[in-house]
Amino acid sequence: MSSKVLVINSGSSSIKYQLLDGVSGESLATGLLERIGQPVGAIKHEGPQGKTVLEQPVVDHEAGIATILELFAAHGPQLDPKDLAAVGHRVVQGGARFSGPAVIDDEVESAIEELSTLAPLHNPPNLDGIRAARRAFPDLPHVAVFDTSFHATLAPESYTYAIDRDVAREHGIRRYGFHGTSHAYVTQRTAELLGKDPADVNVIIAHLGNGASITAVRGGRSVETSMGLTPLEGLVMGTRSGDIDPAVIFHLQRVAGMSTDEIDALLNRRSGMLGLAGASDMRDIHDAIAAGDQDARLALDVYCHRLKHYVGAYYAHLGRVDAVVFTAGAGENDDVVRELSLTGLERLGIQVDPVRNEGRKKTDTVISPDGAEVTVLVVPTNEELEIAREALATIAREA
Known part of the structure; x- marks a missing residue:
């Protein structure tokens, strides 16, 4: 065949x-x-x-x-x-x-x-x-x-929002997670690079494209992920706000007179790095910082602060972490983001070697120093290959 x-x-x-x-x-x-x-x-x-x-x-x-x-x-x-x-x-x-x-x-x-x-x-x-x-x-x-199926292994305590249970059940309100094909591919590839079976590996994967998510994987299974009911929740993204107090929506309705559609457009299309710095592309952010733009500097700090927050939280959930992995746009190409988001986590065994981290990474690359307790990697994602593999496996099972 x-x-x-x-x-x-x-x-x-x-x-x-x-x-x-x-x-x-x-x-x-x-x-x-x-x-x-x-x-x-x-x-x-x-x-x-x-x-x-x-x-x-x-x-x-x-x-x-x-x-x-x-x-x-x-x-x-x-x-x-x-x-x-x-x-x-x-x-x-x-x-x-x-x-x-x-x-x-x-x-x-x-x-x-x-x-x-x-x-x-x-x-x-x-x-x-x-x-x-x-x-x-x-x-x-x-x-x-x-995209959501890789996160079907989330436990109820991870995917359940603390709202009225009947309302949640009626309308399917829960955490679903996204970027599943990317996280699945990187999970498998990271295990291969570590020379281990995926079932024996705990990893934290940061998929940092224009849409960004971070996932904790225990033994090849997603146990925590940052995106929720929609891809809006979680990390700061190119144009999306990520985590925000839900009452901000009510405040904008009551005080600013904004409609639901206007707030939707604000949070999904005019927030994130674009809202903070006027640009959604990290290359433009770095150029603006070099030119002395303090809004761009703050935007980068907020972006990396949120990312570090999730790395620490997911470390706590996993208990033991074998690798932290960066993938997708900024994950593969932005050495500043990789360094800033992990700086200060040395007590957790997470370190970045500045020489190994330097520049864009087009191939699988270890960027942690020799002997580090936690391996830090850049693994270019390949969602199309993951889809092809899952398609072949699916038709083989159906045969």
Whole structure:
């Protein structure tokens, strides 16, 4: 049987895709369609013939999938459905219903749609991509891999919010956690780098992209994670506030006269680093600090303070920590963030070697000194490969 999987990550105005060998891990082609539904779309495809860049309208996700097929046909590799094992789809919210990947049928599609109330910005475009791809590849198995499923191992005391239990049950209010495919991949890879079975390893993983989350993993299982009912809770992010007193919302309604939608936009799109410093990209933050911008300096301090807070809390939950791992955008590329977020934790056995930590890390790198009690690592994430692997495992179980 083929081990090739086409992985599709469909956003509201974009489709990110990659063709992988789920066994060897080899990436055979990768691409990104952006500005779907706008007058001119931006398209990038990279395969055996090199990189292709186009600008043309992509009216919707159906047209986006058709464009992807055209790119494979014109620029390779040839995408023969007979050579594919499956199509893997990232889905953000699986709720309490999906504790693992699922082969997509009409019933699963309906369930993903129903769960859109918990992820209104994410599940609907995920579903648009699924439906378009199922029509394009009607004879292939399609597998949904949920961001939330890695965190299905959270204990009730971890995922339960202290609100009226009947209200919570009726409306599905609990902690779900996100970035599960990234945390799953990094968990497995960290165990390999330490030369141990995942079941024997306790790790704290900081996924620091524009959306950021941190997870405590005991023996390969998520036991604590910072994102909650939605991806808004937890760490300071590019445009999201992270943890905030819920009464701030009521205060803004009563005193500032802001509507629910206005507050939603404030906390999700105009807060975090953007709200504090006027920029969501860490490179811009560092440039501003170098120019003497005190707001940018404070923003960085708040960001790292919150991160350190979670590292310490998760250390307490785990009791023993074998590794602290940084991944994703700032985690892989920002040595200042890595250093500041762990400075002062030496009594916990957590140290960063300044020479090893220096610069961007494109490969797995140990940044703690020799003999450190806790290994500190940078592990570049590979969510697409994790989706491909989980898709293959799922169809094998279903066979």
